[in-house]
Amino acid sequence: MSANNITAHSAGGYNFYTLNSGGKSFVIGGVPEQYAGEYIKTATECDAVILLTSKPEFTGGMDALLDIKPDIEVYGSPAALRNIKEIVNRAVNERLIKDGMEDHGICFHVTPGLDWVDTVMAVCNGVLFSGQAFSSEAEGAKEYYNRYLAVNSGFVLSALDRLADEDISFIYPFRGEAQAPEAAFAAYRILAEAPERSSPRAVIIYSSKYGYTKALAERAAASLGAAYKTKVFDADICSAAEAADAINAAKVFAVGTRTINRNAPQSIWDIITRIDTVNKRGMPYFVFGSFGWAGDGIKLIDKTLAAMGLRRAAKPVEVLFKPTQEDLDKIDKEVKELMK
Numbered sequence: 539m540s541a542n543n544i545t546a547h548s549a550g551g552y553n554f555y556t557l558n559s560g561g562k563s564f565v566i567g568g569v570p571e572q573y574a575g576e577y578i579k580t581a582t583e584c585d586a587v588i589l590l591t592s593k594p595e596f597t598g599g600m601d602a603l604l605d606i607k608p609d610i611e612v613y614g615s616p617a618a619l620r621n622i623k624e625i626v627n628r629a630v631n632e633r634l635i636k637d638g639m640e641d642h643g644i645c646f647h648v649t650p651g652l653d654w655v656d657t658v659m660a661v662c663n664g665v666l667f668s669g670q671a672f673s674s675e676a677e678g679a680k681e682y683y684n685r686y687l688a689v690n691s692g693f694v695l696s697a698l699d700r701l702a703d704e705d706i707s708f709i710y711p712f713r714g715e716a717q718a719p720e721a722a723f724a725a726y727r728i729l730a731e732a733p734e735r736s737s738p739r740a741v742i743i744y745s746s747k748y749g750y751t752k753a754l755a756e757r758a759a760a761s762l763g764a765a766y767k768t769k770v771f772d773a774d775i776c777s778a779a780e781a782a783d784a785i786n787a788a789k790v791f792a793v794g795t796r797t798i799n800r801n802a803p804q805s806i807w808d809i810i811t812r813i814d815t816v817n818k819r820g821m822p823y824f825v826f827g828s829f830g831w832a833g834d835g836i837k838l839i840d841k842t843l844a845a846m847g848l849r850r851a852a853k854p855v856e857v858l859f860k861p862t863q864e865d866l867d868k869i870d871k872e873v874k875e876l877m878k
């Protein structure tokens with residue numbers, strides 16, 4: 539594949555590109571260390587490396603390249619330059635990429651979070667060098683998106699907006715075939731917007747052996763359901779991944795947990811540990827449960843969610859064994875706080 543001044547190379551299924559522009563030769567993209575031979579041979583012929591990210595999966599040839607050509611220019615975002623120096627453990631001949639910057643006919647866009655925080659994209663002669671975005675492995679573009687980028691769907695939408703005014707004829711990604719921009723952009727917009735559109739706005743998960751925590755969960759559902767589309771998951775029956783997906787797409791959530799042997803049950807942890815702490819940072823939550831002696835499970839879940847960066851929007855409701863009417867009223871009161 540070759541477009542004007544651009545040549546595509548591939549090693550082990552990883553694409554990298556050489557580009558001659560404005561009298562300077564660049565290599566864009568990279569490979570894991572085990573495929574570095576071909577990359578290094580090509581890159582040593584170039585004046586500069588453009589790092590679309592510092593992620594080791596795509597910079598596995600940098601260390602050896604710098605051994606051979608220590609003065610080669612290295613273009614990257616501030617984060618990518620910081621990271622790469624810690625990955626190759628040496629100084630590099632750095633060229634800082636700023637958003638909107640043009641250099642030798644290449645226009646740079648800072649598009650963080652795809653999937654590392656340091657990612658940028660480059661456009662030259664109508665070709666978008668997109669990094670992991672618009673990539674695919676054997677399993678397909680949608681699966682690649684879900685595996686690597688879905689966690690940062692907000693960043694994906696920002697990148698699409700950022701690129702909207704660019705005149706792009708082809709997309710050259712890190713993995714898989716070159717893409718036509720219209721179809722690829724439209725597909726990514728649908729993927730990135732989908733979870734928000736189709737999901738309930740409130741989610742309750744609970745674990746209850748004797749039905750006491752379940753009674754609290756049902757009351758919370760009735761209370762939340764008045765204002766939010768609400769989905770309830772019994773943690774001991776449901777798929778943990780499905781419940782976590784629902785939380786990750788919701789606006790607020792509540793956790794009802796019994797306490798067993800000074801802990802919350804494994805089924806609750808299985809869901810909690812799948813919460814998307816990147817995108818759900820600051821998401822309001824509320825914890826409740828029935829307990830017998832100290833209620834450590836409720837406290838542990840409450841503290842853990844706070845430590846994960848979610849927002850405790852309501853006071854935990856801890857109920858000794860069977861809930862009274864007063865306990866159920868407390869649930870109503872705290873759910874109101876959750877919805878504020």
Ligand SMILES: Cc1cc2nc3c(=O)[nH]c(=O)nc-3n(C[C@H](O)[C@H](O)[C@H](O)COP(=O)(O)O)c2cc1C
Nearest residue numbers: 746747748749750751797799800829830831832833
């Ligand atoms: C095996 C077992 C261990 C328990 N360990 C604790 C504990 O460490 N701390 C506590 O406060 N309650 C403990 N409990 C009490 C339960 O949390 C309590 O019965 C609670 O009401 C159960 O709520 P549920 O009806 O929603 O299952 C334990 C109960 C069982 C059966």
